[in-house]
Amino acid sequence: MASLIKEYITRDPWKIIEDQFYPQYNRITESLCSLGNGAMGQRANFEEQYSGDTFQGSYIAGIYFPDKTKVGWWKNGYPKYFAKVLNAPNWIGINLSIDDEPLDLATCEIKQFTRVLNMKEGVLTRSFIAVLPSKKEIQVNTIRFLSITHSEVGAIRYVVKPLNFDGQLTITPYIDGDIENEDSNYRMKFWAALDQSIEGQEGYVTVKTKKLDFHVCVGMQFDILQNGKKLSLNPVPTEKRKYIASTVTVSCKQNQETVIEKYAAIVSSLNHEKPALHVACEKALHAAYQLGFEKLLQEQVAAWDKKWQESDIIIEGDIAAQQGIRFNIFQLNQTYTGEDERLNIGPKGFTGEKYGGSTYWDTEAYCIPFYLSTADEKVARNLLLYRYKQLDRAIENAKKLGFHSGAALYPMVTMNGEECHNEWEITFEEIHRNGAIAYAIFNYTRYTGDQHYLINYGLEVLIGISRFWAQRVNWSIAKNQYVMLGVTGPNEYENNVNNNWYTNTIACWTMEYTIKSLSDIQKSHPETYEQILKQTKLKAGTETEAWQHIIDHMHFPCEDNLKIFLQQEGYMDKEQVLVKDLDPKERPINQKWSWDRILRSCFIKQADVLQGLYFFEDRYDLETLRRNFDFYEPRTVHESSLSPCVHTILATKLGYHDKAYEMYLRTARLDLDDYNNDTCDGCHITSMAGTWMAVVQGFGGMRVKNDCLHFNPCIPKQWKQFSFKVMFRNHLLQITATNEMVKIENQSKESITLILFDHEYTIPARQSIQAKIE
């Protein structure tokens, strides 16, 4: 597998650098150097025309298309559509010709090329010297960003300098709304024309999506400068359906810089009334234009500086690890900013189209902890509210499958609360996702100490999910216990199994947590309690007793000799082989083996029993964890990007340091090294949060227990020092660990009491403590 890893990205603590042009990796670099600002994203495509291999991608959060599903035989209950993240109008385009010869890097000799994602500042730069077929040489420097502070604005500065000639530059900034998704199921175009206009240096394209009728208006305005002065231009307009352009020809002398500054505003009917869309676009565009490129850029740098203040992780002595972890944090921060509770985090963020949809259980199981610790509480709360607002649809979704009385099944993949995955073994069966949504409520409440969400929103969600579990199990006469049949656990290399231990565990835990929350709220907020009972029609006695009966009589498969929990009934009937005994040529098995063989094998795609032991670690002693880890880890192939982080955390806890570091390496540079040979499709955004967890909960040993932060840091021997920041209930802490000592700095205005290595410390405001590692 090592041979597949691409190491062409230059290692640097703050930058993702392509230091010469690798056309064969262009799609990968386009993914890696994507920009986003929570509201939209843009792959690192070139501004000018490019006839080589490229995957043009521009995305607007919340704008999607319900593409007709592809299934073999449609059966009742199957979702009728698979939501596609929509590839949106191209706003970056600036075509360039030199004396009528187009600049196209596929046809030039290229010198001194760099494409750099500057993560510290949130900008993409590119510079190169192109030798055109005519032997004319030009130098180009570009800088581009999507504004974090003006979420509807993007800006580009594109600087051209002839190196060996005087001549005419023909410059064509444009907006192209005639965009097709690469992953369209039936080669259908998703955008329809509404309106376009171009006048002088300003133009607009308004398009709408078919079926759902999202409207999007994209405006552009540009200047051309020479010698620091804006030129007075008389551009030639082009207008086609879904397309506008403005063409300008200027003279330029050898070594004279011509600067194009292009501003774009991208507004959608998600945020504006449709009739007012054009005006809103103009307004955003003009505001950006008024501020000017330099000011916008300064704001961008300042905004990113603040983000890094809150979320940076510093690793010393391992530049690859440093670059990897910052890349992950950067991508997470530019994918989701928590400003809009209608949005969520797609598996590819804004870096590609694959997997469609927006929301998976990744959000609850992996992303919430990151945002809880690195951003304002409202960010994580908005992710929870997203689900709360979709409760009705989750109830509807369950109803379609035959459940009733307010049982809620959240979808496996969704854009708007409706299920839109397309495989029954996932849609109908991978129901543990429902548990993760309940767990996130618990996790949020535990971390923030804020009961408000639970009382006013979360409890309703918990009731819906508990009802689902109660209907989803059935009493087995054969076992004299409740069973849960026909599920797919987190390990998707098993489908349609009975009594998946993890699912049964999280189901019972959900019902328990719901019962406890009901009882707590009944005492603390009796009026709200009555309101919730009324609203949900909960039969407090009957239903909760039924839940308790299930909790008390659930079947949990075990292996008595090994004293381990069984991933599912019958797991021990499988041929027991260890990953280490697999021929390396046969890995990854999901690329080498038939699905049939994978399903029947004992190999585990990602943490399953161990996911449960991670979530509910306080219930199990270390020896139980050890027995299960020792059994399952050697059987786990980690072919999901979501797997190794959980193993890192557990391995650290068990003192398996080499295993922990091995696991950590598998996620940290997954995309940078294109480990799975699929970064061309986009980056693995949600798993990046897992990498953060591996550092903070794994090596940092951070936990929250009894309203108190706990740390048990333990540095991998490959590192000299690492430090991370966490926000906890209005405290910003920086934790730094070396081989010898741990330092915790309280960067906030109030003191905090916390536990380090089982000792309680109170750290006054703006002070720090240190402890030796024994």
Place this chain on the structure above:
Amino acid sequence: MASLIKEYITRDPWKIIEDQFYPQYNRITESLCSLGNGAMGQRANFEEQYSGDTFQGSYIAGIYFPDKTKVGWWKNGYPKYFAKVLNAPNWIGINLSIDDEPLDLATCEIKQFTRVLNMKEGVLTRSFIAVLPSKKEIQVNTIRFLSITHSEVGAIRYVVKPLNFDGQLTITPYIDGDIENEDSNYRMKFWAALDQSIEGQEGYVTVKTKKLDFHVCVGMQFDILQNGKKLSLNPVPTEKRKYIASTVTVSCKQNQETVIEKYAAIVSSLNHEKPALHVACEKALHAAYQLGFEKLLQEQVAAWDKKWQESDIIIEGDIAAQQGIRFNIFQLNQTYTGEDERLNIGPKGFTGEKYGGSTYWDTEAYCIPFYLSTADEKVARNLLLYRYKQLDRAIENAKKLGFHSGAALYPMVTMNGEECHNEWEITFEEIHRNGAIAYAIFNYTRYTGDQHYLINYGLEVLIGISRFWAQRVNWSIAKNQYVMLGVTGPNEYENNVNNNWYTNTIACWTMEYTIKSLSDIQKSHPETYEQILKQTKLKAGTETEAWQHIIDHMHFPCEDNLKIFLQQEGYMDKEQVLVKDLDPKERPINQKWSWDRILRSCFIKQADVLQGLYFFEDRYDLETLRRNFDFYEPRTVHESSLSPCVHTILATKLGYHDKAYEMYLRTARLDLDDYNNDTCDGCHITSMAGTWMAVVQGFGGMRVKNDCLHFNPCIPKQWKQFSFKVMFRNHLLQITATNEMVKIENQSKESITLILFDHEYTIPARQSIQAKIE
């Protein structure tokens, strides 16, 4: 459900009659009255233009298209295409205008309409009076057939008579090769133009299929007659890509008949070299034209008379049952004639496109017994040879899934031996089909007494299949037995189960039968034995011992209290509900319930454990059968057309006569009454063989044991008398049963010894015996 049943077809012992035009049922009637001759088929579409709802269908056996599959996420081992039965060029077309007013039954008033499939003679007739919008009335009588004796020929006589005017008839016979499949996955046309020509009254269209490059040439030649004489014509030709037509205008007087006789030849590169295709088509066409319509028709009637001699079933006292069983026999005989071992029996025969592909396990489990008993041995043998010739591909298919050393997995659906179904739970898991293919070899050998096939072909197939089973099981340390994980049994309402009793049973039986056959052949044909060993590289000792070890240590799930075999492990964990307790509004569950709910329920789609008890009845005593039947029958919803026949046979054996008759009714008129509301897509051809089995093996109680026929007739109380014919080792027998007696007539030239009600009888040539029913 009763309300769904359509009873518009007139009951008649020999005919399928639509006695007035039901445009709303047109697709159903088009399916029901389809014609076929084993080599091709044609739905009962109108010859003339029709602007109402119709499903035009013309099919050529063996000509298919590998359409790109639709799956959610493609995984390794998934078949890349789903073979589509190809809707082929339209050869029946004859457009008609009367004084420039087109005859289109969607725009006319229609009187005295009948569309009749004459099953005795194998012809489709239609007659009607049409009142055109201009109030002109014409009478039309048509007769059409696909020649059984000239398998590349179709012929139509189309007679038009003006009833209230003199005028001009414009007649346009045509061939249209620009045909699209209704079920094309991506709306692609499968046919490409090659050549077309039209001259006078004769024309040709040659087309080829995309991808696989099948060539098809369709030729037509026609005459127009008035007063019994052929007119001398000067037609106007039309030629377009994939289309030719010839237009003739003739005068006709009130009450004068104008007769159009159109002959067509349909030839394909399956049977002719491509360069010689046109010549072959001309030859077949001219031969038919020379013979003339009347002679062709006489041959047709005679050929069908012979078929009925061999295969008729007569039911007295129940005309609906009589019509039903003859319809089934007719369809089976026109779908497969056994002349060509490259062909097989598609689930819809030549009556529609649905389910694509050609060959399912239906052939081996349901169709073989019918053809064994009603046709020459070579017919069934050709069905077996079809699989023998695809052994290499079955080995290839297994290899793709990770099997090795000559293990063979026959596909679930195929055209040429490659798997082309599109659901993993079927393709990879419904592997019991492999057992049915082995069973058919046994069944053929048992019935015919012919060892030749087994020795020279069958044994190789058995070795490949046994090897598959041996690799497909694994040793369970937990059970100390072999297990077979991840299968789908015949009951497709369960997917991915462990230790399906039926599959484990047929797997062990296959290995046992293979071991025995090897040992027998080693003794009887030592040279052939050595040859087979060499060819298959069978390690006689090692491999067969391994098989024996599996046979001796296989896990067969049982329920000890009820003393029944368990459909699969964990079946008793399901909520146990009976079909009788289901709300009728919830049935059929496959239309009312989500797939999720179906999978988790205990309801059984079709005979599963009971299929095994049917196949291997000699191994189980009556009480075992009774316990299992009593348990499984009440849980079976029979939502596969292949299910009730097996239950009929077993119920008869158990003396459950009402249940047997109830089950019989569910298949006998499945299509005639459109029981499943899907006959519009085509008829359920393969399940029709099950209906035959229900009569002969069920009510007739026919078995073959120790080279001897056994009968145990038992007449349903709703019938007065029934009789059926069977061929057995060159003897043609007619068995007739009433309430009081059974008569067996030996219609052949040699005496036969058989068992009736456990008594042995020897019936001399052309004589009969009678026995009273006690």
